[in-house]
Amino acid sequence: IADLVREATAEKSKLASLTDSISKIFVPLVILIAIATYLIWFFLGEQDIAIKAAISVIVIACPCALGIAVPMSLVVATGIGTKKSVVVRTPDSLRLLAKTKHVFLDKTGTLTDGKLAIIKATGLSGISTEAMLEKASAVAVTSKHPVSKAIAETPHDLVATDVIEVAGNGLTGNVNSVMVSVEKPGSYQNQAELDKALENAGPNTLVVVAWDNVARGLIELSDKPRPTSKQAMDQLKAAGFSPYLVSGDNPARVREVAEQLGITDYKGHVSPEGKLELLSAYNEPVAMVGDGINDVAALAKADVGIAMGSGAHAAQAASAITILDDDPRAIAFALKLGKRTYRNILQNLGWAFGYNIVLIPVAALGLLNPMLAGVAMAFSSVSVVANSLRLKAGN
Numbered sequence: 141i142a143d144l145v146r147e148a149t150a151e152k153s154k155l156a157s158l159t160d161s162i163s164k165i166f167v168p169l170v171i172l173i174a175i176a177t178y179l180i181w182f183f184l185g186e187q188d189i190a191i192k193a194a195i196s197v198i199v200i201a202c203p204c205a206l207g208i209a210v211p212m213s214l215v216v217a218t219g220i221g222t223k224k225s226v227v228v229r230t231p232d233s234l235r236l237l238a239k240t241k242h243v244f245l246d247k248t249g250t251l252t253d254g255k256l257a258i259i260k261a262t263g264l265s266g267i268s269t270e271a272m273l274e275k276a277s278a279v280a281v282t283s284k285h286p287v288s289k290a291i292a293e294t295p296h297d298l299v300a301t302d303v304i305e306v307a308g309n310g311l312t313g314n315v316n317s318v319m320v321s322v323e324k325p326g327s328y329q330n331q332a333e334l335d336k337a338l339e340n341a342g343p344n345t346l347v348v349v350a351w352d353n354v355a356r357g358l359i360e361l362s363d364k365p366r367p368t369s370k371q372a373m374d375q376l377k378a379a380g381f382s383p384y385l386v387s388g389d390n391p392a393r394v395r396e397v398a399e400q401l402g403i404t405d406y407k408g409h410v411s412p413e414g415k416l417e418l419l420s421a422y423n424e425p426v427a428m429v430g431d432g433i434n435d436v437a438a439l440a441k442a443d444v445g446i447a448m449g450s451g452a453h454a455a456q457a458a459s460a461i462t463i464l465d466d467d468p469r470a471i472a473f474a475l476k477l478g479k480r481t482y483r484n485i486l487q488n489l490g491w492a493f494g495y496n497i498v499l500i501p502v503a504a505l506g507l508l509n510p511m512l513a514g515v516a517m518a519f520s521s522v523s524v525v526a527n528s529l530r531l532k533a534g535n
Contacts, residue, residue, distance in 0.1 A: 163203050170201040170500070177504045189506040196503035199513040201496055205520040209488035212528040217481040220531060225449070225464040226474045233444045233460035235485075237478025239425045240444060243376060243471065244418065246430035247387035247397055248286050248345070250448055251369045251468055254431070256290035259344060260360040262337055265330050272357030274298055275320045276349040279313035284452070285432065287345060290361050291322065308388045308412045308434040310347070321350045324388070324409075328355040343392040362393070365400055372468035373401045379472055386410050386418060388434060412437050429471055431455055444478075446471060484531055488524045495520045 174197040181190030214231045221228050228234060248254055263269040273291075278298035280288040283305055300313035300320070310323025325348045328334055334348065334355040344360040376383050384405040385398045391408030398406035410418070415438035419426055428435070428442035431451025436458045439445030445459035448466045456462050463470045499516060502508050508516075 163206060166201075166203055166206070166496075170198065173201075173500065173504065174198045181506065186506075192510055193504055193506040195510045196506075196508045196513040197500060199510055200499045200503045200508065200517055202517045203492075203496075204517065205492040205495060205524045206489070208521065209492045209524050210485055212525055213481055213485045213488060213531065216528045216531045217477055217484075221461075221474065221477055224470060224473055225467065226470050226477070227462045227464060228460070228474075229462060230460035234478040234481040236425050236443045237427065237475050238482035240427050240475060240478070241380065241424060242382050242384060242422055242426045243475070244384045244386050244415070244426060244428045244438070244442070245403075245471075246428075246432065246435050247385060247389055247394060248363065249431040249451060250429055251372075251385070251401060252363045252365050252397065254286040254363060254450075256286050256345065256361045256363045258290055258294070258359055259362050260342075262358045264333055264337060264355050264357050267356040269357065272349050273359070275315050275318075275351075276322045276347075276357070276359065278315050279303060279311050279320050279322050282313065283311055286363070287347060287361060288322070291347065291359060307436075318351050321348075323348055323350070325358075326350075329353050330355055334358065343396040344390065345393055346390045365397060366466070366468055369468045370401050372471055373403055375469060375472035376475070377402075379476055381472070381475060384418075386415055388412075416441050427475065446474060480531060484528060487527055491523060491527065492520065 174194045177197050178190045178194035181193055214234065217234060218228050218231070245251055248256070261269050261273055263272045273294045274296040275298060276291050277294035277296045278300040280291040282300060282303045283289075288311065298315050300315050303311060303313035305311050310321060312319055312321045312323075314320075325334065325338060325346055328348075328350055337358045338346065341358065341360055344362045347359040347361065348355050349357040349359065373383055382405065383403050385394060385401075385403045386407050387394045388410055389408055394406050394408035398404075407418070412434045415428075415435070419428065419438060419441050425443035427444040427446060428438045429446040430439055431448035433452050433454055436452070436454045439447060439455055440458040444461065446461045446463065447456040447459035449456070449462055449464040450466050461474055463474070499508065499513075503513055
């Protein structure tokens with residue numbers, strides 16, 4: 141956690157880089173204004189005023205407030221998020237979150253607990269259910285996907301070799317010189333037999349076990365929505381966000397979960413490539429929430445990727461925000477924190493720029509004592525810090 145926080149506070153946002161670029165122009169410009177102020181008053185015969193006015197311009201224009209306007213808000217926001225188990229790894233994501241309205245969410249392991257269990261298994265093409273499950277378990281034991289973990293709990297004494305995992309589709313491995321596939325329903329030689337089994341299946345996660353292009357079994361699995369998922373979706377909608385459930389799972393299962401959670405927009409049987417297409421269809425910033433390998437591309441494509449802490453490391457690496465405790469309610473919290481932080485940053489920058497725009501002319505006119513200019517400069521920095529700390533009050 142500490143490493144993630146250090147990474148977040150060390151990385152500059154685009155807004156921070158912008159203020160750095162402005163400072164590179166602002167500082168030389170202030171020096172020129174101070175020199176011009178001195179020369180004007182000097183040629184007017186006011187030597188004392190010339191020195192005081194020039195010094196006041198330099199002191200009052202110290203870009204301290206401008207320099208800390210962005211990082212101060214980000215540091216406070218990052219600290220607030222960490223206390224809520226929300227680690228912001230990419231500070232600029234807070235700026236993008238402020239403009240986000242659409243939130244895409246994966247299902248398994250994100251809104252559901254990911255603790256899948258086999259609730260029904262059917263052998264096909266003359267293969268017994270036990271024999272089919274043993275071969276499937278031998279292949280599935282090599283994967284960390286929640287579906288594979290559930291299937292792998294079936295006892296077996298077989299060994300699978302040359303296992304290949306295709307994200308969003310399934311696994312294929314060699315078991316006793318037979319290439320066994322554990323995958324989403326597809327097309328097989330005994331399609332009619334499989335279609336009948338699919339018709340009788342419930343709204344569950346469906347997995348086909350096949351070899352020699354013949355479906356040898358159908359496995360039905362199910363898990364439960366997280367206890368806080370419904371509340372999390374209600375919070376998202378109340379805050380003005382539009383949740384969209386997108387999953388590679390059986391459309392019937394996706395529809396059932398969406399109805400339980402009150403989500404009106406949903407889509408099943410979506411491949412990793414399909415998720416990318418969905419995200420690309422939106423011109424405005426979008427957020428993607430996921431946890432698995434098949435979500436990595438979408439998490440990286442989204443303007444803001446949000447990963448669950450118990451998910452795949454690749455998913456966390458592709459995301460800007462990590463939810464350590466897997467509580468879906470943190471999604472709405474992170475989005476609202478982004479809006480508040482961005483608003484706070486704009487307030488800080490407005491104060492820092494406005495302060496200089498107003499008081500530099502006052503100092504140049506000789507109406508500001510250098511000592512008072514120093515007090516005003518310090519007050520400006522303190523004001524930025526105080527305004528940033530207001531984020532805690534609104535937490």
